[in-house]
Amino acid sequence: MSLLSVQNLDKRFGGLHAVKDVSLDVQKGDILGILGPNGAGKTTLYNLLTGFIKPDNGEVLLEGQSLLGLPPHKVVGLGVARTFQLCRPFVGLSVLENVMVGSLGPRVPAVDLTKRARHLLAQVGLAGKEDSPAELLSYGDQRRLEIARALATEPRLLLLDEPFAGLGSGEIAALSELIRDLHKNQGLTILLIEHKLREFMQLVSHVVAIDFGQVIATGSPSEIVKNPKVIEAYIGRQDADHAA
């Protein structure tokens, strides 16, 4: 059975058909990439999977259990965590406290929460910044904090929304290594949305390409970069920044 099965998912915002009959399966141990131009519906898809918005149609199953109708915290409680395209630290809390809040869910035993949070911060490269107010972190560090906070919920499935956005090349390389480590050594199943194509293609095992809310291609990274529909929809239309 797939870890996550998305079936015929549909979402309209008024006249805009943002997600159109999207089906995909995520197997345990995958790093599945979601590729698509700006406005294709990628973040909307995450919002549908994690209970932030409700679909008009379709089904989302986590190991056979429907996630539809569950609020975000219940989805997290079942082992699906996400990061946000725009960082959302809890303002007024320290970096350490931000991660500890993530540990308050049902999946985490309420022992050694501080120690655990420190360990996660070290893992994402934020050791020494535990006491800083979260909102004072640099943009790159806020992205790391997002990941630490998601990991604190003990996810089985981690949804990353453009984790490399706004980062320099050294930071991207370090974060790529972290994602690889979470997958290989910690057995995490990952969904990755990212416009930085070189790093994206090196990380993912399969790709689902979306355009105008619809799946236009699926395949291995090497198949996807050669797919004419993907070249037309994505690579052909990207601005220089995203193609970099």
Ligand SMILES: Nc1ncnc2c1ncn2[C@@H]1O[C@H](COP(=O)(O)OP(=O)(O)OP(=O)(O)O)[C@@H](O)[C@H]1O
């Ligand atoms: N809550 C909403 N209300 C109305 N329209 C929305 C809402 N959320 C998203 N949209 C629209 O749905 C479309 C898909 O948006 P979405 O954010 O999912 O794109 P995306 O693929 O994540 O793009 P990007 O790569 O720029 O992040 C866009 O046209 C967007 O303006």
Ligand SMILES: [Mg+2]
């Ligand atoms: Mg988006």
